[in-house]
Amino acid sequence: MSNQSTRRVNTGITAESLYLAVAMWMEMFPELTEEQFSSVENRETTADSGKMKDLYRKVGCVLVQENGRLLAVDHSRDGVHGLAGLLVKLHDRVKGCSAFLSRKPCPYCAKLLVQAGVTGVSYPPVEPEYRYTTKEDDRVRVLFDAGQITLSVYFPQVKTELLISDQELVAKGILMNEIRDSCRLVSERFWNEESLRWMTGSSLEQTYNDFQNLVKWFTQINLSLKHSKLKLSAHSEGISFPEGTTRAFDPEHNFHEEQIAKHMLGLAMMTIQRTVEPNTGVGCVIMKNNDVMAVGWNGFPSKVIEEEFHDLSDQERDKKYPFFVHAEQNALLMRNKTNVNGGIIFVTKIPCHECTPLVKVAGIETVVLATPLKSIKEIYRLNYEVFQEEVKKGTFLCYEMVTD
Numbered sequence: 001m002s003n004q005s006t007r008r009v010n011t012g013i014t015a016e017s018l019y020l021a022v023a024m025w026m027e028m029f030p031e032l033t034e035e036q037f038s039s040v041e042n043r044e045t046t047a048d049s050g051k052m053k054d055l056y057r058k059v060g061c062v063l064v065q066e067n068g069r070l071l072a073v074d075h076s077r078d079g080v081h082g083l084a085g086l087l088v089k090l091h092d093r094v095k096g097c098s099a100f101l102s103r104k105p106c107p108y109c110a111k112l113l114v115q116a117g118v119t120g121v122s123y124p125p126v127e128p129e130y131r132y133t134t135k136e137d138d139r140v141r142v143l144f145d146a147g148q149i150t151l152s153v154y155f156p157q158v159k160t161e162l163l164i165s166d167q168e169l170v171a172k173g174i175l176m177n178e179i180r181d182s183c184r185l186v187s188e189r190f191w192n193e194e195s196l197r198w199m200t201g202s203s204l205e206q207t208y209n210d211f212q213n214l215v216k217w218f219t220q221i222n223l224s225l226k227h228s229k230l231k232l233s234a235h236s237e238g239i240s241f242p243e244g245t246t247r248a249f250d251p252e253h254n255f256h257e258e259q260i261a262k263h264m265l266g267l268a269m270m271t272i273q274r275t276v277e278p279n280t281g282v283g284c285v286i287m288k289n290n291d292v293m294a295v296g297w298n299g300f301p302s303k304v305i306e307e308e309f310h311d312l313s314d315q316e317r318d319k320k321y322p323f324f325v326h327a328e329q330n331a332l333l334m335r336n337k338t339n340v341n342g343g344i345i346f347v348t349k350i351p352c353h354e355c356t357p358l359v360k361v362a363g364i365e366t367v368v369l370a371t372p373l374k375s376i377k378e379i380y381r382l383n384y385e386v387f388q389e390e391v392k393k394g395t396f397l398c399y400e401m402v403t404d
């Protein structure tokens, strides 16, 4: 997968904080049915059913390679713990990786990560993956000691410059009680005083502030997605399907697929904060059969080149654009599985003439845009008509995002 591991002074979020935030975002991945979707928080153990499942909380996870590149993201699903599933699926790639988890892992996941050669683990100070037994704490500690795992426990730090005020959200047509409800849902999921009892005074205050900023950031992304619709682009409407086949992915009509699409677009939006210019940045996610195979955002191919352009004036900006590796290019180059044939790409902007043929040749058939598919003029020698032409030809089925 992706991406830039370079550190910059003016970024709203560090790479490590972004990876941890993504792990937490993946824990909030929509459940399979509408019923499960609305009752994610209500999975207490009942006397006679689902005991194994309810012993563990859902966990979101991110694996990052030694070079700082994001390798994979996933979450607990299909009865498999998120981290355990990811380690097994990518068994030949995980040695030397760091894991960013939405919760402290259970002993089962911890033993697998030690055995797989993961070297660092980060998670926020929230309730752990396991419930009910204090012995689990000791077991995880023994495993982490044995594996010489580097541990970091913190909430992702999102700078306030990155956040917009409630007033600005209200001006966009979002209601105050929607903002409150969304913040409350994230807080109820992750804020837990018991998990913070070892903290005191200023460190507790700092933790609380970090958490509040994260909650606001998630809420802003959530609400912008909630107030938008995904619909089939007019350019795709004329495309007919062979007899007996249906659309592989239909976020316009299928509730669950709409939720997945929005969640993946939200993830793509988050990564934009790691691009050199978040205002013009692009993020994308490639998914196939519910597996995320790549997350990419645009950036320079090397730190040396990036530094050359640090002092460029606004008038000279087009000098640096030819050096950008685009989000789709990063995702396709760094993907964790070779075969993305028939896959879906979720991308925040319209693919350009450089990226369109790459997406096509990789066999990706569905493109979900976080923007309307409209004509945009050529800029910095990038042409966007090529993509529209391919959509009209039926190379891709394209869904666009429109605000309601």
Ligand SMILES: [Zn+2]
Binding pocket: 056, 081, 082, 083, 084, 105, 106, 107, 108, 109, 110, 129
């Ligand atoms: Zn586990």
Ligand SMILES: [Zn+2]
Binding pocket: 326, 327, 328, 351, 352, 353, 354, 355, 356
């Ligand atoms: Zn491009």
